[in-house]
Amino acid sequence: MKKLLLRPKMPEQDPQKRIANFDEVPLGYTEEMAQIEANRCLQCADPKCIGGCPVNIDIPGFIKLIKEKEYRKSIEYIKEFNILPAICGRVCPQEVQCEQACILGKKKDPIAIGALERFIADWELINSLKACPDCKPPNNIKVAVIGSGPAGLTCAADLARKGYNVTIFEAFHEGGGVLVYGIPEFRLPKEIVKDEIETLKMLGVKIEYNKIIGKILTIGDLRDMEFKAFFIGVGAGLPIMLKMPGLNLNGVVTANELLTRANLMKAYKFPEYDTPINIGKVITVVGGGNVALDSARVALRLGVDKVIVVYRRSEAEMPARKAEYHHAKEEGIEFKFLTNPIEIIGDDYSNVKQLKVLKMKLGEPDDSGRRRPIPIENSDFLIPTDTIILAIGTRANPILTKTLPNLKLNKYGYIETDELGRTNIKDIFAGGDIVTGSATVISAMGAGRNAAKAIDEYLKS
Numbered sequence: 001m002k003k004l005l006l007r008p009k010m011p012e013q014d015p016q017k018r019i020a021n022f023d024e025v026p027l028g029y030t031e032e033m034a035q036i037e038a039n040r041c042l043q044c045a046d047p048k049c050i051g052g053c054p055v056n057i058d059i060p061g062f063i064k065l066i067k068e069k070e071y072r073k074s075i076e077y078i079k080e081f082n083i084l085p086a087i088c089g090r091v092c093p094q095e096v097q098c099e100q101a102c103i104l105g106k107k108k109d110p111i112a113i114g115a116l117e118r119f120i121a122d123w124e125l126i127n128s129l130k131a132c133p134d135c136k137p138p139n140n141i142k143v144a145v146i147g148s149g150p151a152g153l154t155c156a157a158d159l160a161r162k163g164y165n166v167t168i169f170e171a172f173h174e175g176g177g178v179l180v181y182g183i184p185e186f187r188l189p190k191e192i193v194k195d196e197i198e199t200l201k202m203l204g205v206k207i208e209y210n211k212i213i214g215k216i217l218t219i220g221d222l223r224d225m226e227f228k229a230f231f232i233g234v235g236a237g238l239p240i241m242l243k244m245p246g247l248n249l250n251g252v253v254t255a256n257e258l259l260t261r262a263n264l265m266k267a268y269k270f271p272e273y274d275t276p277i278n279i280g281k282v283i284t285v286v287g288g289g290n291v292a293l294d295s296a297r298v299a300l301r302l303g304v305d306k307v308i309v310v311y312r313r314s315e316a317e318m319p320a321r322k323a324e325y326h327h328a329k330e331e332g333i334e335f336k337f338l339t340n341p342i343e344i345i346g347d348d349y350s351n352v353k354q355l356k357v358l359k360m361k362l363g364e365p366d367d368s369g370r371r372r373p374i375p376i377e378n379s380d381f382l383i384p385t386d387t388i389i390l391a392i393g394t395r396a397n398p399i400l401t402k403t404l405p406n407l408k409l410n411k412y413g414y415i416e417t418d419e420l421g422r423t424n425i426k427d428i429f430a431g432g433d434i435v436t437g438s439a440t441v442i443s444a445m446g447a448g449r450n451a452a453k454a455i456d457e458y459l460k461s
Helices: 031-040 059-067 071-078 085-091 113-126 150-161 190-202 219-224 255-264 290-301 322-330 441-460
Strands: 142-146 165-169 206-208 227-232 252-254 282-286 306-310 334-336 339-346 352-365 371-375 381-384 387-390 428-430
Touching: 031 059, 031 113, 059 071, 059 113, 071 113, 085 113, 085 190, 085 441, 142 150, 150 165, 150 190, 150 227, 150 441, 190 206, 219 227, 227 441, 252 255, 255 290, 255 387, 282 290, 290 306, 290 322, 290 387, 306 339, 352 387, 428 441
Parallel strands: 142 165, 142 227, 165 206, 227 428, 252 387, 282 306, 282 387, 306 334
Antiparallel strands: 339 352, 352 371, 352 381
16 A cells, blocks of 8 residues: 655744734645645545535545646635635634544544645635636525624625625624634734635625614615525624623723734734733633633733633633644643632722632533533632633624514524524524534534525525
């Protein structure tokens, strides 16, 4: 049997240099690396990796074209399945999706599917090309997509390709949803998001910014404007707050606030952008997900002396991607596992001074499948800190849903749908975090794709 070469290691910025800038950390495969990796692909007759992808990209198909150095054909082919390859190649958790299903992974490293997806998307950008899938002739039926996050963008693209007249209504002044306000520049450059959105415009999708549906316009207003179907993909952007004393002190912020100011409003470029952030010198982040690590790494790059991440479970239970955890540790971020905050203590001027925490131990698994953290009596101690960033999750924002009293929601305020994104109101569909709660970019894209199929069926019937 032909000996397979090792998977090339993604080149990265040096940790000591990157903590002083917001440039992208992984630098991408060179052409030589991409060729080595593409040649490792077994081109399986029954490729399991496709089933591991929520949008069912023909992974062996686009990798085969890379192997043959048919780069233009490869990017054109991948966009038949995924309109956002440069984004997905960077932020999708391939290690637990397509790469986990790779047959090679049973004995060796799985194919670096995400790195190859990024390579071919970056090749397109570097060569000033713009692959755009074909569209059916316009049918002049208007469809409204509410929210320009990954679910909305995917749904809009698929509907436009089917000939529908699609308009996206976005609350912010830029498109991309969580891709622009939630994910830091060093993980996903915003120019990449803008470039991907240009592909949608080539498909004929219109985007209206600064349009909060539920405030500026309602779905009733959009019906009056002759929109015939609606996809709600507004995400779940309302922060969850801990129940403990001291939350009203100066210096307590949510991850949403910090990341939005840094990512969307470019606070890290102050004074070029008039959005300063003053968070002191010692920062404590509460949480263990990707958002917590994003917040910690952003804070570090804002020039602080020390960043501590406090998480109530163990390292093994932490839901953040292993790559992001690895990067955070490389950058000098301190982790305190099995540690739970119980009180925020302030000084005489109502500024944060200390975080009181309690040591924990792990008990039996809870509903999430992870072992439940149990407090250890008399184990509390104090962490001196200037700012506390809460990154323990988000929930559904009711701005839109409260204007639709007949829309069925679950007890947490998320929209109830079937597997195709159909709600109890026949012309309204939904998908992404507003249905599932916080999840991945690619799973939201899969929901957008399913909803587009259901909308097409509804409008044809």
